[in-house]
Amino acid sequence: MRKTVTLSIPETFFKRLEASSRRRGMSRSQRALELMEKQLWFEELSELQDRMTGKARTLGIFTDEDVFERLR
DSSP states (O other): OOOOOOOOOOHHHHHHHHHHHHHHTOOHHHHHHHHHHHHHHHHHHHHHHHHHHHHHHHTTOOSHHHHHHHHO
16 A cells, blocks of 8 residues: 655756656656665664674674684
């Protein structure tokens, strides 16, 4: 099921979104959805990295070399 969201954005952002949409042959809505989805994935990945970094530090893993040493 799809839901509708209405956003009020600055004109400068609208123009950038419009140009980006045109370059990719997409509607503004499609492009905005794609950009929001990428941003959400990025934020979720960053949160996961932060959680895993904290867990790794409690195990004494601080560098890539520490990881490789444990894999040997």
